[in-house]
Amino acid sequence: MHNEHSDTHFQSRIDNGEHIEAKDYMPEGYRKHLIRQMSQHAHSEVIGMQPEGNWITRAPSLRAKQILLAKIQDEGGHGLYLYSAVETLGVSRAELIEQLQTGKAKYSSIFNYPALNWADIGAIGWLVDGAAIVNQVSLQRTSYGPYSRAMVRICKEESFHQRQGYEIMTTMMRGTKDQQAMAQDAMNRWWWPSLMMFGPHDSDSPRSGDAVKWKIKRETNDELRQKFIDKTIPQAELIGLTIPDKNFKLDEKTGHYTLSPINWEEFHRVVSGHGPCNKQRLDHHIKYHQEGAWVREAAEAYKLKTAKKELVTA
Amino acid sequence: MTTKDATYNYAIRLGDNALILGHRLSELCSRGPILEEDLALTNVALDMIGRAQALLKYAAELEGKGHTEDDIAYRRAEINYHNHLLIEQPNGDFAHTIARQLYLSVFEYLFFTELEKSKDATLAAIASKTIKEVKYHMQHAIDWTLRLGDGTVESHKRMQKGLNDLYMYTGELFEMDHIDTYLLHQHIAVDTLSLKAKWQSEIEKVLTEATLSLPEDTYMQTGSKKGVHTENLGHILSEMQYLQRAYPDAKW
Ligand SMILES: [Fe+2]
Ligand SMILES: [Fe+2]
Ligand SMILES: [Fe+2]
Numbered sequence: 275m276h277n278e279h280s281d282t283h284f285q286s287r288i289d290n291g292e293h294i295e296a297k298d299y300m301p302e303g304y305r306k307h308l309i310r311q312m313s314q315h316a317h318s319e320v321i322g323m324q325p326e327g328n329w330i331t332r333a334p335s336l337r338a339k340q341i342l343l344a345k346i347q348d349e350g351g352h353g354l355y356l357y358s359a360v361e362t363l364g365v366s367r368a369e370l371i372e373q374l375q376t377g378k379a380k381y382s383s384i385f386n387y388p389a390l391n392w393a394d395i396g397a398i399g400w401l402v403d404g405a406a407i408v409n410q411v412s413l414q415r416t417s418y419g420p421y422s423r424a425m426v427r428i429c430k431e432e433s434f435h436q437r438q439g440y441e442i443m444t445t446m447m448r449g450t451k452d453q454q455a456m457a458q459d460a461m462n463r464w465w466w467p468s469l470m471m472f473g474p475h476d477s478d479s480p481r482s483g484d485a486v487k488w489k490i491k492r493e494t495n496d497e498l499r500q501k502f503i504d505k506t507i508p509q510a511e512l513i514g515l516t517i518p519d520k521n522f523k524l525d526e527k528t529g530h531y532t533l534s535p536i537n538w539e540e541f542h543r544v545v546s547g548h549g550p551c552n553k554q555r556l557d558h559h560i561k562y563h564q565e566g567a568w569v570r571e572a573a574e575a576y577k578l579k580t581a582k583k584e585l586v587t588a
Numbered sequence: 589m590t591t592k593d594a595t596y597n598y599a600i601r602l603g604d605n606a607l608i609l610g611h612r613l614s615e616l617c618s619r620g621p622i623l624e625e626d627l628a629l630t631n632v633a634l635d636m637i638g639r640a641q642a643l644l645k646y647a648a649e650l651e652g653k654g655h656t657e658d659d660i661a662y663r664r665a666e667i668n669y670h671n672h673l674l675i676e677q678p679n680g681d682f683a684h685t686i687a688r689q690l691y692l693s694v695f696e697y698l699f700f701t702e703l704e705k706s707k708d709a710t711l712a713a714i715a716s717k718t719i720k721e722v723k724y725h726m727q728h729a730i731d732w733t734l735r736l737g738d739g740t741v742e743s744h745k746r747m748q749k750g751l752n753d754l755y756m757y758t759g760e761l762f763e764m765d766h767i768d769t770y771l772l773h774q775h776i777a778v779d780t781l782s783l784k785a786k787w788q789s790e791i792e793k794v795l796t797e798a799t800l801s802l803p804e805d806t807y808m809q810t811g812s813k814k815g816v817h818t819e820n821l822g823h824i825l826s827e828m829q830y831l832q833r834a835y836p837d838a839k840w
Contacts, residue, residue: 323617323618327617330615331615331828332827334838335840336637336641336661337641339610339614343617343634343637346618346630347634350623350626350627351627353623357623392840450835450837452835453835453838562620565619565621566620568742568743568746569625571739571743572736572739572740573739576739
């Protein structure tokens with residue numbers, strides 16, 4: 275009954291608000307849940323480089339180009355940092371990438387939407403990073419130490435991205451008619467998918483139970499979504515963007531906004547692989563991963579050769 | 589020709605080199621052979637765009653027509669662009685990209701070490717900031733040249749091909765025209781001709797260690813100082829300048 279004892283002990287550590295570290299005992303379910311969630315997060319950072327990368331060469335000013343390049347570089351860095359954090363749980367990056375490419379692991383469905391005009395770069399920063407932050411701020415208090423620390427570090431950069439995205443939207447709403455139309459078009463396309471980023475309603479979210487008990491998840495999908503909505507609607511209104519929802523209103527009693535129902539049919543369709551860019555994103559990842567194989571092999575061969583040379587001369 | 593005009597042209601050339609290389613390298617975003625490398629190349633691209641901004645801003649000041657660095661970058665036609673032909677060449681495979689980086693970064697290291705001594709204070713200041721970045725770019729290119737050259741049979745073959753294919757564009761790096769000579773006399777410009785031997789021996793040293801060889805002498809392509817480019821530049825500019833050209837009244 276040693277294992278049972280450990281599980282009890284583990285749960286009491288969680289209940290006491292302690293961090294679990296890589297070498298500590300953890301139930302298999304806890305480890306599995308973390309691997310799934312953290313690798314999904316890492317993959318999202320990496321796949322997210324594609325829609326934003328789509329605009330670097332067309333960025334309309336040298337300043338905008340630098341901000342976008344730096345942002346994408348941050349996201350790649352988050353990916354690396356998160357992959358290392360998952361590796362503490364005993365899975366290699368190569369395995370994680372294989373899971374991504376075979377569809378066994380997911381990434382955030384938001385990146386299965388296309389970045390079609392320059393304002394999309396604003397909308398992604400403002401809405402997508404904005405939604406990610408709400409989730410990640412909450413995850414700073416998650417029970418797994420390496421994940422929690424990764425979130426603390428990542429959150430600082432994400433809030434920077436959110437502000438830069440909002441700045442693009444603001445500039446475009448103050449700009450010409452064409453620019454305003456681009457901004458509104460981006461808003462119309464990214465608003466609902468960004469609300470879907472928080473996942474299904476709590477009532478339809480099967481995995482929440484354990485994740486809450488283990489304090490991996492500190493707030494529910496609906497709580498986090500509501501925070502995002504309440505924070506974002508006034509920002510949209512401030513710069514003259516229309517919320518693409520005829521029924522949204524502020525409930526004076528609760529201080530929260532209420533919206534039309536989310537189109538969960540679309541959410542499930544995109545998650546299950548039929549969004550506008552699912553195939554493109556994965557194909558892209560696989561293509562360049564395969565094209566890079568000879569480079570990785572060369573680096574490995576060179577490393578072995580130089581190690582051997584050092585052995586001989588030592 | 590006044591010193592101001594000549595320096596304007598000089599700043600444009602250097603700015604264009606940085607801008608177009610930044611463009612080429614940023615095309616590789618999300619296409620690296622490994623995530624670390626994706627970030628490394630994006631990092632070089634970022635340095636390049638930063639350098640381009642500083643140089644084109646200076647050019648705009650010298651021009652004195654109230655233009656910004658963005659006007660200069662986004663509203664000029666091909667013929668008024670003066671980046672080296674080597675820089676606008678497509679990325680090709682990773683070995684090709686590294687070959688371009690090797691040729692250029694070794695050149696830039698030598699170049700900016702000299703430009704740091706320029707009597708033009710702005711160029712000297714930009715050069716001394718650039719040197720720190722270029723050291724890293726050069727080390728990155730050398731490390732990969734060694735890995736690819738002395739890695740596998742395939743990587744060796746690809747690396748040698750990249751070096752061979754691009755060699756004909758390296759002669760231009762050392763060309764001196766009347767603007768260079770004029771500014772050299774005023775201790776503003778770099779005597780690039782004097783860098784050639786050093787460049788060649790540095791490159792040879794790296795290639796020897798990498799079990800690669802310096803390509804055979806060949807006819808060296810030329811034209812960028814006169815605004816005559818390869819077909820590549822037009823495509824780069826039509827992509828890069830698209831928003832500024834399509835919405836000329838917009839501010840971004
Ligand atoms: Fe993100
Ligand atoms: Fe991120
Ligand atoms: Fe971000």
